[in-house]
Amino acid sequence: MLTGKIRNQIDQVWTMFWTGGVANPISVIEQISYLLFIRRLDELQRTAERRAQATGIPIANPTFGPDEQALRWNNFKDKDPNVMMDIVQNQVFPKIKALHNEGSFAEHMKDAIFMIPSAKLLDQVVQLLSAINMDDKDTKGDLYEYLLSKLQQSGVNGQFRTPRNLIQMMVELMQPKLGDTICDPSSGTCGFLMAALEYVENNYKQEVNKPENRKHVNNAMFTGFDFDKSMLRIGAMNMLLHGIENPSVLYRDSLQDQGDANISEAYNLILANPPFKGSVDFDIVAPDLLRALGKNPAAKKAAPKYKTEIDENGNEIQVEVKAKGPTEKSELLFLALILRMLKVGGRAAVIVPDGVLFGSTKSHKSIREKIVNEQKLEAVISLPSGVFKPYAGVSTAILIFTKTNSGGTDKVWFYDMQADGFSLDDKRTPLFKDGAEPTHEQSNIADIIARYLSLTNPDGTPNLASPEHNRKTTEQSFMVPVANITDNDCDLSLNRYKKVIYEEVQYDSPKVILARIKTLQEKMTKGVQELEKLL
The missing domain is CATH 3.40.50.150 (Vaccinia Virus protein VP39)
Incomplete structure (x- = not known):
């Protein structure tokens, strides 16, 4: 559950993005997603380092090598804002764009663009995210849901965010089971998949954490498809923050x-x-x-047609009239x-x-x-x-x-x-x-x-x-x-199929209605005469 303080901080950050020239809400959420991903990479490596220390087995292919320690979240988050801006924009961001082995979010990063306009704004967002306990799946999930609630525009292809209350209702109606394989072929922010995950975790509390079941949940249970790169990044981060380790x-x-x-x-x-x-x-x-x-899939576009036009030199030329194919x-x-x-x-x-x-x-x-x-x-x-x-x-x-x-x-x-x-x-x-x-x-x-x-x-x-x-x-x-x-x-x-029963309405006869109008007119005339006497 997000506190009012955190909500206010998010609102302040949102305003700063807007005043800094990043007005598209999808772009704002993307930029925050990148920072969440950068923080997650550091947390994953710290977990791996603790495991290596306990077992004596060195980490295989660490995300951050010995010469890249300055690029880790905990090492740059308290730097001077201008120094932090240089590190994140010129070193960390190019690195995460080149990652291809850190799950589907990393796969979708290659087309990402760093758009945070100022060192002050970057510092404010980093401090906000650092203050949130990311070990609490519900808190970080709620954080992202609050960000997504600010998506108030539809995409050019007719996609838009489905109201959460409708998503939850549909999930309750379908009652997903722990062994299901669930898909959304136009996943967007992955709201349906996240609601299905919450339903399963609430209704199968004991079974969901068994190793074989958790493996299924993390890897094969949920699949989302989309052709909007921005939505893919947002949806993948949504799943990561809700506890899906390897979102598909x-x-x-x-x-x-x-x-x-x-x-x-x-x-x-x-x-x-x-x-x-x-x-x-x-x-x-x-x-x-x-x-x-x-x-018939074999239906083709109509044969090209041509029309005669006059070119700039006064000569007649044949110009193709583009025919629209079947849709x-x-x-x-x-x-x-x-x-x-x-x-x-x-x-x-x-x-x-x-x-x-x-x-x-x-x-x-x-x-x-x-x-x-x-x-x-x-x-x-x-x-x-x-x-x-x-x-x-x-x-x-x-x-x-x-x-x-x-x-x-x-x-x-x-x-x-x-x-x-x-x-x-x-x-x-x-x-x-x-x-x-x-x-x-x-x-x-x-x-x-x-x-x-x-x-x-x-x-x-x-x-x-x-x-x-x-x-x-x-x-x-x-x-x-x-x-x-x-x-x-x-x-x-x-x-x-629905029948509507109309109640019969009884109206007065025309004579009664006319008599009522005549009475009103007489009262109006009398009132006008009384006003004239007062003048």
């Missing part, structure tokens, strides 16, 4: 055709909020993803990708824009039919349209499904979420105080989790006694038989 955060354009390296049936849980802005060209997309959307929406491609990446029996919880639920194009219908008819669709949770404000007002929903490749959809659970604990305007103000239990009107999250989990018995079998099976379609949640869905072109929009 990898550079990958998940939709691009990787040939034999395409990932198939590799994970048994996928949690994702993939970008849903724009379209992707056919010529870079994996063919199997296009086929899953009912498209496909990224949100549909990601659903096809998730189906491919899941093992049979694997589960997914994915945030999608509402257009996926009811779109009438061939691609929209094809992916919905694939999920409904060939897999097992379990739930559609309609989210309030303001949950992604201030950077997006698009209406979204959460799809929960299991990959079976043999169907299995019976009844689909729908929930009409009305509140998530924050105001649904651009300010996103909390509706209840920290530590207080929200009412249902303030947040539906607890109700969603309770109702969804009631559909399944502890042994994983369907709970036919759940009250959800008997709810009417006029209520906030209800079940819809798969036959109703297939009869409606696999339309998954909640409003297609």
